[in-house]
Amino acid sequence: MTDELHATLEGVGERFDLGEYEIEAYLAVLEHGELTASEIADRTEIPQPRVYDTVRSLSDRGLVELRESRPMKIVAVDPEDAFGNVKQSLEDLISELEARYTAPARDTEAVSLVKSRSTILRYVEEIIESAEYELVLSLTPDLLRRFRDDLAAKVDAGVSVDLLVTPQSHAPDPEEFDYLEVATVARARRGITTPVLAVADGNYSIYATQDALRDDRDRYGVIFNRSALGFLVSGFFGTVLWTTAETLAADGKRRPFPRRYASIRRAVKDVRELEGPFYASVTGRDVETGDPVVVEGEVQTTRFEDSEEVASLNLETDDGVLEIGGLVAAFEDVEAQEILLGRDGIPDRERF
Template sequence: MTDDLRGTLDRVGDRFNLGEYEIDAYLAVLEHGELTASDIADKTDIPQPRVYDTVRSLSDRGLVELRESRPMKIVAVDPEDAFGDLRSSFTEMVDELEARYTAPTRETEAVSLVKSRSTILRYVEEVIESAEFELAVSLTPALLRRFRDDLAAKVADGVSVELLVTPASKAPDPDEFDYLEVATIARARRGITTPILAVADGEYSVYATQDALRDDRERYGVIFNRSALGFLVSGFFGTVLWTTAETLAADGTERPFPRRYASIRRAVKDIREFSREAGESEGGSESGTGDESETGEFYASVEGRDIETGESVTVSGRVVDLAFEDSEEVASLVVETTDGRVDIGGRVAALEDIEGQVIVIGRDGPPAL
């Protein structure tokens, strides 16, 4: 590392290495322009004996001025003057650090354990950004605000987003927060024991406890980079978390067909819900796939494996039956192919004929995979 770069890092680190008391005092002085030590003690939680040491530390960093009157006054320095000299240095520092950066090859790891809060959040962001057609996320209200723009971009791109917010008591009110901007369906779940997770296309996923994202405890997050393992997180989300949450908002039928799925449960739920709404709008039945009407006709193309031989197979045809329980423990569909009817299940299916790994549902005929 060059002396110039090391010196810049030292200056930036010293300027921004503020403790809790220093931050509170600095913000109080910025807000009021000028305060005495007694004022700062009154307006913050800083003990009176610590105020003088705190403001002298801020003065040493050039963030405030001390006027040795009686009583001593602490005067805010214009942030432009306090930090202006760091702008060009900071930009140059980032450019040089970027030039030295060698990206780690994380893709080769099937499972990774991480303990850093910032690293876990970086993986959550990465999983969200990688989703191409299906995304499941469980977030706290604070993380929802943090990743709002990323989720909105996915929805705008046509990605199906299932959003779980926890704890429900702190979830934004649907009348004040546009959940359909960031999700195709959003639910809230009680309890801070609900983990933070994100699953993209049933494959790439991250799982962490809420404790792992609190600064006062050392916990860990788990990253799964392969579908056979990412499916575990997706299954846990769908059967344990999602089914025990209350719906906040749902768009129902906004995404056009054909739709691509990594989860058999989401495919079956969409078919069932779309058929029900179509039947209600035409005064028909709420159940079944709608063999008797055009509005309920669906087609499926599926890539997967024969559950007995393990061989890769591709099937396509009209969907003629569904099996689904509200607990989401059971979800399957039956496809009428040129060779007869085939039962399609989800990952690690045992009762059906085919383990569906990629499922595409269309309306006018078997869609392309």
């Protein structure tokens, strides 16, 4: 570290290194504009013998002026003048420190536990930003407003957004809030115990209690850092939360084909809700052997339960009809990890 930078850091630190007595005296003088030492003692808990040392310390920092009269008067300096040079020093200091900053490597652990509200919000923002084609979220109304612009940008970019707002009683009125600006489908769910969560493209995800976002330090958030374990959060969202919510707005026909999916449920719902024919290219694993596979063909039939616990596609492939299930599928032939769905023929995977 250069001597100049070291000196700047010391100077900024000294200006803000105020003790309790100095803070009390400074705020009292600021409020009244001008006080005597005796008046400061009367208005604060500073002992009379300590007042003079305290105000002289404030004077040395340029925060007050001492007018030698009988009695001596302590006059507040305009904060714009008192801190003007510090403001510039801080801006210069930040620029120089940023030039020296080396960003730490991203935590590569599959699962991380965080308790800081600001950290949870940062991860939610990052997950929204990282979504390339599919995003599911459970947000409070306050968080919906906070991330409104970010979600609108994702919708404009063609990302499929399933948005759950909770509690329902506090959700914006659809007559007054344009949900289709920020979501492909929006629902609302009763209950303040509904967690806050976000999943990008089926893997990078966060799960947090609503209490954790009220600055309750005993609560927590769990990050699945671009891990396949994200399907746990996505599955919980799709089968437990989403199915027990009321639809606010839906416009599934807006997104063009071909479409890319991390969720078998969303792919099946689109096939069932829109007119075919449909063709699919599926990247996944053979359920029996676990070997990676890519299967392609025309969608013949679908299987879907209202509870959304069961969802699958039957594809007519060169090897016959194969049943495609979601992550951790057991009864189907193939576990789908990524699905490309087209309407005019099998999608060209190289374009994605």
